Amino acid sequence: MSLNNQNITGADELVAKLRAAQEYVQKDVPEIIGIEAVKHFKKSFNDGGFTDTSLKKWTPRKTKRTGSTNGQKTLVKSSELMDSIDYRVQGNLVIIYSDKLYAQIHNEGGTVTITPQMKKFFWAKNYEAEKAGDFDLAEEYKFMALAKEIKIEQRMFIGNSEVMNTKILEKVNRDLTRILK
Numbered sequence: 001m002s003l004n005n006q007n008i009t010g011a012d013e014l015v016a017k018l019r020a021a022q023e024y025v026q027k028d029v030p031e032i033i034g035i036e037a038v039k040h041f042k043k044s045f046n047d048g049g050f051t052d053t054s055l056k057k058w059t060p061r062k063t064k065r066t067g068s069t070n071g072q073k074t075l076v077k078s079s080e081l082m083d084s085i086d087y088r089v090q091g092n093l094v095i096i097y098s099d100k101l102y103a104q105i106h107n108e109g110g111t112v113t114i115t116p117q118m119k120k121f122f123w124a125k126n127y128e129a130e131k132a133g134d135f136d137l138a139e140e141y142k143f144m145a146l147a148k149e150i151k152i153e154q155r156m157f158i159g160n161s162e163v164m165n166t167k168i169l170e171k172v173n174r175d176l177t178r179i180l181k
Contacts, residue, residue, distance in 0.1 A: 032171060033087075036168050037096050041096065041157055051163050081102070084098040084100045107159070114144070126145060
């Protein structure tokens with residue numbers, strides 16, 4: 001059975017609005033989710049912690065930094081990790097990711113096995129710190145050079161977030177309300 005839209009007042013306008021809403025959901029909503037998620041996750045670096053229902057601050061660094069980076073926020077020395085957060089849309093999925101190899105260990109925490117190459121690096125940093133007269137830092141590098149493993153604290157910056165989901169839903173609801181008016 002089909003209806004003739006000419007017999008129902010406003011039916012053509014309603015059909016046009018529904019089509020516009022469908023197009024918005026299919027094309028624009030995945031992009032909105034990706035953009036808002038990336039913004040939210042990058043904000044973690046400025047906040048120094050992750051926000052799910054509220055901000056959970058990261059554990060501070062144990063080792064101090066040398067030079068002008070001392071006093072800088074955790075995970076922000078070069079901003080490479082923060083800048084690497086991006087998204088892609090695959091079908092009905094929006095995938096948020098970082099292409100940095102070390103992103104997962106920082107996001108989830110864990111242990112890193114010290115390789116001979118890492119030992120060499122830590123000894124070089126130890127020597128550099130001793131030469132600069134920073135014996136506390138030199139001792140920390142010596143400890144890392146002699147260790148078999150280093151524990152990396154979890155500093156989550158990508159994950160489920162009620163605050164982010166609420167922001168996305170509010171934006172989508174506002175847009176749909178505007179389209180369907």
